[in-house]
Each structure stands twice: as C-alpha cells, then as structure tokens.
Amino acid sequence: MTKLTVRTEETADGRVASQDQTGRGDRAQDRGVETFRTHLRGALLQPGDGGYDDARTIHNGMIDRQPALILRCAGVQTWLTGVRFAREHDLLVSVRAGGHGMPGYAVCEGGLMLDLSGMKGVQVDPEQRTVRAEAGVTWSEFDHETQAFGLATTGGVVGSTGIAGLTLGGGHGFLMRCHG
C-alpha cells in the first residue's frame, strides 16, 4: 500500500504537519495530486489547508486522525474520481457522511478521506411516495423535505445523524415500533 501519511514535527513555532509524504515535498507525488485536483468538482484538502481540521472533525471528539488527503465531494463524479485515484495509488480510504459513527471509521489515518457531507440532494416523488437522497443528507434535512409532502419513514431520533450511517446500520427512531 502506498504510504501517503502525515508526519508531525516540533518546530520553534510549535507542532506543525510535515508534508513529506502527503504529496507536498515529493515532486512526483505533488504532480500526481495536482493532476488529480484538476479532475475534481469539490475541494481537495491537505494538512495545513484552511478547512482541513474542520473536515476531519467528527461527532466523537476523541477521534483525532489525519488523512493525507480529504476530498470534499460535490457530486457523484468527484466521488468516483476519488475512488479511482485511491485504487490507482493503492491508498487507504475512508468515507464520511454525517460523521456520527462513534468508532470514527469515517476518518482514516493517512490515505484518502472521501467526505460526502456536502452532497445534499433530496428528491421526493409524492405520487410514488418514494424519496431519493444523497449520502451527505442528515436525518433532519431528510425529514424536512419529506414532511413537505406529508411523508415520513423510519430513521433516527437525533436530527444531526447522517442518513448514510442510519441506513447502513441503525434506524432506531420514533416510527420503528409501528413500521419496523
């Protein structure tokens, strides 16, 4: 597996991230990351970039991992490009949706974190009584859109949890006893 990790160093100014294996400081990797960046719709963040620390912060404040790259996906194409880049470079990958998973699997140490939390599309079909929602939607955002049509489905109790994690493993909510 390619080592795309973050090493930290003490300097006179305090603790800073060294970018020797993150793509900066290594010219070949630098070019690879810059080429990757040109194919994206969405920010690609590295340690030291504005927004990097916010993006790697999840609900469980004890999780303090540092991905080498964070891809804030604006849509499916960017997400696919990220998966292909990770495959080509044999990178460790993590996927972040609502960021409420307690073990913090959403954030990897080194590697590429695919941040889906900006993907907020929700399409309700009132006639079919169905809804299609993107992976970054939270439970309250989902409810907000379905309730406009008098629709609801089983999910979580706490509105800030992600529908992605609730769908994959969870779904204990107010309607569970009535509707499973």
Ligand SMILES: Cc1cc2nc3c(=O)[nH]c(=O)nc-3n(C[C@H](O)[C@H](O)[C@H](O)COP(=O)(O)OP(=O)(O)OC[C@H]3O[C@@H](n4cnc5c(N)ncnc54)[C@H](O)[C@@H]3O)c2cc1C
């Ligand atoms: C404050 C709080 C309240 C909660 N309340 C409830 C509740 O009322 N009912 C209930 O059932 N559960 C509840 N939970 C548990 C919650 O449902 C799970 O922790 C859920 O996994 C969180 O999903 P997420 O998308 O927010 O988290 P994330 O951490 O972003 O994702 C959870 C896991 O799913 C993976 N994942 C996310 N998206 C994808 C994807 N598109 N493809 C593949 N893998 C993906 C992540 O890598 C991670 O391993 C609560 C948790 C918290 C912290």
